Amino acid sequence: MAIHPPRPAGWTSRHLRHIAGIFRQDHNPAARVYESIGSDFFLAPAPGWLNLGLWEGPGSEEEADTACRRLVQTVAAALPEAGVILDVGNGLGTQDPVIVKALRPRGLVAVNITEWQLSAGRDQLREAAALGVAGDATRLPVAGQSIDGVISIEAAFHFRSRRAFFDECFRVLKPGGVLSISDIATERLPLGPLELLAGITQMRVFGLRPSAAMTADQIAGAARAAGFTAVDVTVCGDLVIAPALQLIGHRLRATPAAPAAPAGQRTAARLLLSQVELLWRRQIIQYILLRACRP
Numbered sequence: 001m002a003i004h005p006p007r008p009a010g011w012t013s014r015h016l017r018h019i020a021g022i023f024r025q026d027h028n029p030a031a032r033v034y035e036s037i038g039s040d041f042f043l044a045p046a047p048g049w050l051n052l053g054l055w056e057g058p059g060s061e062e063e064a065d066t067a068c069r070r071l072v073q074t075v076a077a078a079l080p081e082a083g084v085i086l087d088v089g090n091g092l093g094t095q096d097p098v099i100v101k102a103l104r105p106r107g108l109v110a111v112n113i114t115e116w117q118l119s120a121g122r123d124q125l126r127e128a129a130a131l132g133v134a135g136d137a138t139r140l141p142v143a144g145q146s147i148d149g150v151i152s153i154e155a156a157f158h159f160r161s162r163r164a165f166f167d168e169c170f171r172v173l174k175p176g177g178v179l180s181i182s183d184i185a186t187e188r189l190p191l192g193p194l195e196l197l198a199g200i201t202q203m204r205v206f207g208l209r210p211s212a213a214m215t216a217d218q219i220a221g222a223a224r225a226a227g228f229t230a231v232d233v234t235v236c237g238d239l240v241i242a243p244a245l246q247l248i249g250h251r252l253r254a255t256p257a258a259p260a261a262p263a264g265q266r267t268a269a270r271l272l273l274s275q276v277e278l279l280w281r282r283q284i285i286q287y288i289l290l291r292a293c294r295p
Helices: 013-023 029-037 061-076 095-103 115-120 122-127 162-172 192-205 216-225 237-253 263-281
Strands: 084-088 107-112 131-134 147-153 173-186 229-235 285-293
Touching (some): 029 115, 061 095, 061 237, 095 122, 095 147, 107 115, 115 122, 115 131, 122 131, 147 162, 162 173, 173 216, 192 263, 216 229, 216 285, 237 285, 263 285
Parallel strands (some): 084 107, 147 173
Antiparallel strands (some): 229 285
């Protein structure tokens, strides 16, 4: 019996809403983007993961899952063990068992802007014994001074306002609590037609607001303005963005193409990849880890 490769998934209604949102942004662009990406995004570094990973090598398939876990472990390592942890923007929930293994918390609450992702990650939430809650990062559905540590992996650039997010983190953390996040900074504004086109396209495709464009220093300043102290920023794009771009580029250049996706999606992905490579090569974007304490 002949064995045929799986047929690529076609364009769905979620994809069409995503495309429409590029031209007219709705009130919840992050939810639209991630519903379109789905739970089996063909360019995710590893199954179930949506972060870019923290790499030791140049960006290989063999290291992909480990790199994604390493990023979560590294960000979580700044938080207190055996406390109550809040995971803001928990994606598909794959990171929550990793957080539990690293910190052994008394409790873990996972907040996500879209109920669809909470539903898609229910098995991971169950494994982590985590409470999944639909909510906005700038209006956290959590009581004041009830949390020992806040973690957010690669999500803050989607929030309506980083300053509002930091204000909320300050409110929900107990005195002595810790905030630890990873984020993508914009170190300078694009100049010239190619950079401007790349920047605007990335913002529209990924549902970002103009306020998302903040330098690492500005992000740290927003955390301090919210009341946090001991704000520490680590710049690590060479270990995150560069290897992830190499992995994705290799996949898209593979013949036959490794990802099971329609030709139109692969073509769009190649265009977006070339734009991100331009933004990275010209030092417009950078990846940071930020840790801060609530006095």
